[in-house]
Amino acid sequence: MNSYWYRHFMQRLFNIIAQTDSNTAKMAVPPDAFLDPASIILCTAGLCVGIIWLFWFGGFGALRKAPVRRHRQRFVFWPLVILVFWIGGMLIVQTVTTTDIISYPANAILEIGLIAGMLIIARKSFARGLKGFGLNGKYLISNxxxxxxxxxxxxxxxxxxxxxxxxxxxxxxxxGFSLEVHQTLDILTDAGVGLRILVIIFAAVIVPVFEELLFRGFFQTSLRSLSGSPWVGIILTSVFFAILHPPTHIPALFFLSCGLGYAYERSGSLFRPILMHIFFNGLSIGMTLLAAQ
Structure with a gap:
């Protein structure tokens, strides 16, 4: 899930700030952790982007002319079907596998299969096929x-x-409350080259594509169609997306999901939230590997 790499990134960032041992199972984030130079720079740049968006790009009213994604009526039932297959598949993988070297390939195969299924469904359900779904290859680079x-x-x-x-x-x-470092963090730092490459591909490519197709492409589109409002679709999808993750990360992941959902509605392209997700996970992986040096 996305929170896995989100936790890696934030915990590694806090490890650097607090100069803690990266091998500890838990760490306490100091009160001034959010005042480090990197966070200040990123927040300042992000706030500048937000101000420009608010005053020059219409702010919350920017989605009034969001592109409409026309699809067949029965499409609204597919998100729950895909979700059931996904959760069921993960439970089976968790039950029958005992090592990471088996579970990661199994989960990768599961999600690739579901990606293929979602693309087939979208191609048959949307007006203009995959282009109407938001997957027009000529806009990939520009996004x-x-x-x-x-x-x-x-x-x-x-x-x-x-x-x-x-x-x-x-x-x-x-x-004494602290955020727990995921115990499988050692996969990226101590595993063999083959498993490490697989984990990176899985986290940086397969997971972002799968989750954006499911949550933004399927759930958000269905909720927008049922409610008639892009913002209702974004918020409800983000609530659902966030509560599927550990409770301590729900607020941050809710905001991340809102950003991903807004990008989809504003651009009409599913490539934009997919790329955002890839960048986010890629940055998380990079921070993890750099901090382990």
């Missing part, structure tokens, strides 16, 4: 810089979500 800008504009919200989690955690669980 790259916009994806980076959209992700940058979302960063202050992501960081504020982290701050909310840490503040609430310390309020209800005491000053």
């Amino acid at each position: 790259m810089p916009w994806a980076a800008i959209n992700l940058l504009g979302t960063f202050p919200l992501i960081l504020s979500g982290l701050w909310v989690s840490l503040t609430l955690g310390r309020l209800f669980k005491g000053a």
